[in-house]
Amino acid sequence: MSSSHAQHATAGRIGRDKAGGPSPAPRGALRAMGRAGFTARGVVYVLVGALAIRIAFGTESAPADRQGALQQVAAQPFGRAMLWALAAGFAAMTLWRASLAVFGENGERKTGSRLLSAARAVFYASVCWGTAAFAAGSGSGSQADPQDWTASALGLPGGRVLVAVVGVAISGVGVGIAVRALQRRFLRKLETAGMSSRMVQVVTALGLGGNLARGVLLTGAGAFLVTAAIRFDPHQAKGMDATLRSFARTPAGPWLLVLVAVGLVLFGCFSFASARWRKL
Incomplete structure (x- = not known):
């Protein structure tokens, strides 16, 4: 092969590895983004779970959702800086999820998986925007009121069917998360070989309890x-x-x-474990 032809072939591979994914340098940056995103997700879930525990015992009036979690962060010393750090983490998660939609995850090229990653990228983009707006003092950081958009949807032709379908879909996702948790499928995405046997047990307990709680929460929201x-x-x-x-x-x-x-707190801790051991 001539020198010029070899150079042309090499240039054609710039930006991609042998599996068609990003080249090593961008892949390293994307991995760092994924880890930052999982860390930000963990912080929010731990705070939401803690708020919910306090609500159960009548010692908390703040909402047990992302807005309540952001309020808790804002009340801390250097709270504004911490909020911007969370926004950066969610921006990183958005970019990482978007990369999975483009390149696939760990060589996975299935269209369904890539579409799911794209949907998650859109979701985390909205979370990032809400968090940044809250940090800037120009927004509440909360999601749109479900009662408002439900009222709008019910006013559309066939709106009742649309709302019911969305509800069934959300409940279905919740049930699916719970079933996959019972099957321990979350372990497939972790580098368990790098853990001690004791750590595998701990992370399994975190993933099982955390994902079951998430499944119950989504199933309930869909049922409503x-x-x-x-x-x-x-x-x-x-x-x-x-x-x-x-x-x-x-x-x-x-x-x-x-x-x-408690399950939501466990899921937050599982997110921290994912930041450390997730296959990225």
Whole structure:
């Protein structure tokens, strides 16, 4: 092969590795972004879970959702700087998820997986925007009120069906998360070979408890949407905070809320473990 031809072939591979993914230098930057994103996610879930525990015992009035978590961060020394750090972490997560949508994850080229990564990138972009707005003092940092958009959706032709379908889909995602947690499928995405046997047990417990709690929370939120569609009442729709508070009004009393809240703290800790051992 001539020298010029070899140079041309090499140039054609710039920016990509043999599997069609990003070349080593960009891949390292993307890995760092992923780890920063998982760390930011962990902080928010630990704070939301802690707020929910305090709500269960009647010692907290702040919402147990992302807005409440951001309020807790803002109240700390150097809170504004910490908020911007969280926004940067979510921006990093957005870029990492977007890279998975483009290149696939660990050589995975399935269209469904890449579309899911794209959807997650859009979600984290909205979280980043809300967090940055909160840090800048120009927004609440909360998600759109589910009752507002449910009311708008119910006013559309076929709106009840649309809301019901969305509710079933959200509940389905929740059930899927819970089932995959019971199957320990989250371990497939971790570098368990680099852990001690004791650490594998700890991370497994964090992932199991945390993902089960997330599954229960999403299933409940989806069920409320379906109820809103059936009753044609947007006030039946509930966000994270209202869904968590509803658990305290079950026959199990506040203990179900405590159980789910502890699970959210576990998921936050699992996110920290993912920042360390996730296959990126």
